[in-house]
Amino acid sequence: MTTFDDPPALPRGFACASRNVGLKPEARDLTLIASEVDCAAAAVFTRNQFPGAPIVLGREVIRSGVLRAIVVNSKVSNVATGDEGLARARRMAAAAARELGTEPDRVLVSSTGVIGVPLPIEKIEAGIAGMAVEMQADPLVAALGIMTTDTHPKAFSTRVGAATITWIGKGAGMIEPNMATMLVYILTDARLAASSLDAMLRRAVDVSLNMLSVDTDTSTSDTCAILASGRAGDVDEAAFEQALVAGSIRMAETIARDGEGATHLIRVRVRGAKNRAEARTVAKSIVNSPLVKTMVAGADPNVGRLLMAIGKCFDAAIVPARTDAWINGHQVVRGGARASFEDSTVRAALGEEVVQVDVALGVGEADATAFGCDLTQGYVEENAAYYSS
């Protein structure tokens, strides 16, 4: 069982600063995260075929397996901005490198916000000056700086031996992962090789951020990076990976719970599937079904919708007579039919903040868990007027 620090800590040698540089009217819109020394690093990026300029640059930069700093702006995503967008992403890396006394190819750039609008690079270059002296050993400073439609900053930390691991993330909308679909930065002072970090990060993301979906839409900007400074020395790699997975699942759940307009975290565990791919497909189908999501929002036990969402996985091995399902431990489907249950009991279960759906398919040994949220009026409200606001 991994436990997390409250308030969260940063690993030794890391610091953060965030500011308003004029991209948003008042809120912080520029963030620096930096290490005193070069770090072994790995990253995964969105699979969207219109990646933002920062993603194109990030893929280039991460090849070395070394990072010193991360610079992030919100409000404008620098996506669909062509060669000029890529040039501005490079200028943003250079500006952060100058301010922090490192090289541009040691800086990971992220931008999040509206697609297709030129990045106001002059404001960023001017605004970044002087941030180095504001760097603090507080991850919430960075978590606050990278927020868009998030309702609260997302950062937490844990310990593995002498090392600390800290997660800093943002989410909210346009979130259906396929190689990390949000901004999540993981910092540690453990000493690990870039190749180990890369392998562990991919395994951790696979069962956490890649199983998260707010709305099935996949952002063009999303990034999950891990930086290991080595300042705390060697760690037990198995223990480190276990903590990495636990924290990444926690971040996935934190982001899902704070999905745009969301009032519930929905966790769907599918077991007894023919294979892992099918378990993931069924779990995602349930967590993404608008009729399941509105059922949770309305706390109305219209549980046939679970069968509908399972059954629309046309290519998965499904045997109706072997299919069972539970909502927060109350059996609602037995042998492919609605189980007999007290309406009021299941209604109360659907009203809990975390709604866990368990599905047993009874056709194999594979399992998977997906993370999502309910669909409310708030989602429509935020997204029908996102651009002009």
Added chain:
Amino acid sequence: MTTFDDPPALPRGFACASRNVGLKPEARDLTLIASEVDCAAAAVFTRNQFPGAPIVLGREVIRSGVLRAIVVNSKVSNVATGDEGLARARRMAAAAARELGTEPDRVLVSSTGVIGVPLPIEKIEAGIAGMAVEMQADPLVAALGIMTTDTHPKAFSTRVGAATITWIGKGAGMIEPNMATMLVYILTDARLAASSLDAMLRRAVDVSLNMLSVDTDTSTSDTCAILASGRAGDVDEAAFEQALVAGSIRMAETIARDGEGATHLIRVRVRGAKNRAEARTVAKSIVNSPLVKTMVAGADPNVGRLLMAIGKCFDAAIVPARTDAWINGHQVVRGGARASFEDSTVRAALGEEVVQVDVALGVGEADATAFGCDLTQGYVEENAAYYSS
């Protein structure tokens, strides 16, 4: 150019009746559609792996290629009801056959409504008695009887030579076709073999109802059937198929426009795709994207969302620099970047009742068109409280 009759007509020898038999408080909940003679017939059904009892029975009945009548109830879908559900579907067919003076295996049964609740078969058996004398030559009587959350009855007709073709349908929610995902009945007095009907129906559904999506959810009950009485004699098959396709697209658009809470029809045409499957995938991705759907609901030209929705088709051939897009004829994406356009012009275009998105991928010759609707507060409202209402 196919033109449609207003008011709609029924082909010779067909008649309809609908009634309230006590499944709903007051609205009509039981519908009969019948021909005076046996008809050549074909049907396609939902691919959902939890098909309702009427689907199981329908697949059995349609094998003969002969139908005389259709009986439909709303409010309860008879899905996830096990062997008893199938027995009740058979009793429903038998009741309709008795009333109409035909055999149960000439009757197609459909049920639509809540999943997992026993079908009140006694109410249906009692309520159907006496309906034969109420049969009228008006398709709106049937269209009205099969409505659930539809806001208006859906029926129209056209002529091919001496023959009439009439479409009667319902839609509203849980609509992402994969072999017709709603109830649509097509009646004609043309003389056509069941095998021809079957081939033509599958081709017509493939470019119409199967390209329709309200919310990505696939119902467990959906059915599209065609009945040809032959009373008007032979027709030009090519002209018949052309009209069949045109009318089926019109029905798809009518259902999309009346999607739960919808205020706009969204029509997405993708051309220049590598192959037809990829054209369909990209068109569906756009029409299903919650961020595109809310953009239309809010009439806010956040057009980068189109690129996001195209780009999340990870396996399709996409070349950003060759990608263009238009909204109601106004170019909004040029070479993979936001085109320069007047914000107010595109805002006005998004405010029109029909919003057509054209996408040119520039990588091949294939095209496809998908039909959907915007995502509004109304959708969430209807579905968060559907069961208890």
